[in-house]
Amino acid sequence: MDRTEVDRCDCNVIHKDIVDAVKGKMPSEExxxxxxxxxxxxxxxTRIKILWALAESEMCVCDIAALLNMTQSAIxxxxxxxxxxxxxxxxxxxKVVYYSLDDDHVKQIFSQGLSHISE
Amino acid sequence: MDRTEVDRCDCNVIHKDIVDAVKGKMPSEExxxxxxxxxxxxxxxTRIKILWALAESEMCVCDIAALLNMTQSAIxxxxxxxxxxxxxxxxxxxKVVYYSLDDDHVKQIFSQGLSHISE
DNA sequence: TGAATAATTGAACAATTGTTCATATATTCA
DNA sequence: TGAATATATGAACAATTGTTCAATTATTCA
Incomplete structure (x- = not known):
């Protein structure tokens, strides 16, 4: 690791090579x-429910509000x-604004998440 | 939708069938x-960084702390x-506790997330 | 035009969250 | 045993978050 940082325990010295290697492979901070x-x-x-609903069908704001039994404002x-x-x-x-999914990954992210939950 | 709920706008009547269908397909509240x-x-x-680091290699608490330049306690x-x-x-x-990933889906969830970001 | 409808917005509030600090626990080893 | 080390934990704090409420905007249509 950077010499500008303080080693805080012996492990940092013993595992230096491993930590350095991991640091090199990490994606950017951004x-x-x-x-x-x-x-x-x-x-x-709430957002999960909205996304799930929109994965089934395009809907307007007040329909989503009714579906989730929440106020239009919150939605x-x-x-x-x-x-x-x-x-x-x-x-x-x-007057009506219809919302729909704008991403193909949403369903796949959900699917992976559900897999983890139901393990 | 349930008759126990109030229709809050005309859409709720017009789109009743669609909303009902979506409601039927939603996963359980739980x-x-x-x-x-x-x-x-x-x-x-912080947790994303920890998971990403552990996806590369098993590590102990103080190594992760050094890698992320954070306190042992926070980690x-x-x-x-x-x-x-x-x-x-x-x-x-x-004295040392080594942590590692305990789930196969983590990397796949990351991958889907990154795909979305870099669109 | 003006009333009604659908949606958006901003301020305010309670609730939750991530880190810090101090302390406690567990283990090694001299 | 007792000092040193690695980790865990609890309380406290500022920062962030989600909803509500009131007001505003945009559109329709009588």
Whole structure:
């Protein structure tokens, strides 16, 4: 590891080569941060439900609100988060805004997650 | 949708069949909650870094701390979270506790996440 | 135009989270 | 045994988060 950092225990000396090798293989700080930000979006059951619903069918805001038995406002706030993460897209038809999935990976990420849970 | 719930806009009437169909296909409330809890664990860059490091090599607590330039305590707290989520396991060798990945899906979930980010 | 509808937005609030600090536990070895 | 080391833990703190409420915007249609 960098000589600018303090060795905090003997392991750091003994395992120096292993730690150095791992450090060399780690993705960039930025990529790891973005990855965490993405999973943070999946880490809320309201958003998970919205994504799951949209995986079945395009829906408007008030339909999602009715489906999840929550307020339109709460759903709208969460749809904003999902859109910023480029996980959903929308189209406007008169007063009504229809949302749908904007990513092929969502279903696959869900599938891996479910596999882990049901182990 | 349930007649016990209030229709909050005309869409709920117009789209009734679609919403009903989606409702019928949704996984259980419990599964969706567990899925969100799992992704919540992935939704922190410290934990992402730890998982990524362990995907390369088994490591002890103080090595991870040195690698990420964080305190031993902070790492230990996060390893606890990861262990509760059954994402890492550990073995003790004297004073030293070695942690490693405990799940085959981690790398695949990462891979899907990265695909989305680099779109 | 003006009332009604669908959606968005911003502020506020409680609840949750990640780190730090101090302390406790477990193990080695002189 | 007692000092040193590696890890774990609990309390406390600031920071972040999700929902609610009230108000605003955009659109339809009578």
């Amino acid at each position: 990529n790891l941060y973005d990855l965490a930000e993405l999973f943070k979006v999946f880490g809320d059951s 709208s706030h969460q749809l904003r988060v999902l859109k910023q993460a480029r996980l959903v897209k929308n189209r406007k038809e008169g | 599964n969706l909650y567990d899925l969100a809890e799992l992704f919540k664990v992935f939704g922190d860059s 230990s707290h996060q390893l606890r979270v990861l262990k509760q989520a059954r994402l890492v396991k550990n073995r003790k060798e004297g």
